[in-house]
Amino acid sequence: MLRLAKLTDYATVILSFMAKSQTKVHAAVEISTATGIALPTVSKILKLLLKAEVLSSVRGAKGGYALIHKPEDITVASVITALEGPIALTECSTLEDSCEQVAGCQIGNNWRIVNQTIQQALESVTLADMLLPANPPQEITVPVASLYRLK
Numbered sequence: 001m002l003r004l005a006k007l008t009d010y011a012t013v014i015l016s017f018m019a020k021s022q023t024k025v026h027a028a029v030e031i032s033t034a035t036g037i038a039l040p041t042v043s044k045i046l047k048l049l050l051k052a053e054v055l056s057s058v059r060g061a062k063g064g065y066a067l068i069h070k071p072e073d074i075t076v077a078s079v080i081t082a083l084e085g086p087i088a089l090t091e092c093s094t095l096e097d098s099c100e101q102v103a104g105c106q107i108g109n110n111w112r113i114v115n116q117t118i119q120q121a122l123e124s125v126t127l128a129d130m131l132l133p134a135n136p137p138q139e140i141t142v143p144v145a146s147l148y149r150l151k
Contacts, residue, residue, distance in 0.1 A: 008083040010037050011045050012130060015054070015079065019071040019127050027064040045083070052082030071131065077122035087122065089115050 013035050032039040046065050049055040055065045090111045
C-alpha cells in the first residue's frame with residue numbers, strides 16, 4: 001500500500017488554512033489552535049516547509065510564517081517532497097543502479113515510467129485545487145501503452 005506520512009497530511013491541512021486565511025503571516029500557535037494539530041507538530045512541519053522554500057518566516061512580535069507563492073503555484077508534489085523527500089515508488093524509480101537486482105531486472109525502466117506518471121499527476125494538483133469542494137470520485141483509466149509516451 002502506498003501511503004503518505006501523517007506529517008505530510010498535516011502539512012496540507014496547515015497550508016490549506018494559511019491559503020484560506022486573509023492574514024498573510026501566521027504564528028505557529030494560531031495555526032495549531034485553528035487546525036487542532038499539536039503545537040510541536042505544527043512547529044516541526046513549518047520548519048520543514050520553510051527549509052523547502054514553501055514558506056517564509058517573519059521575526060518579531062507580529063511575526064510568523066507566510067506562503068511564498070500563491071496557492072495556485074504550490075503543487076501537492078512540492079509539499080510531499082518537502083516532507084518526505086523525492087517521490088519514488090521503488091529504489092530504482094529515481095536512480096539507476098540503486099538496486100542490487102539491477103543486472104537481472106527487466107522492469108526497472110517500467111517502474112521509472114510509473115513513477116514519472118505519478119509525479120506528473122501530483123504536480124498537476126495545486127494547493128488551490130485542494131481548497132475546492134470535493135467532487136464524487138471518478139474512475140480514471142490510464143492505458144499502459146500511453147505510459148511509454150512519457151519517455
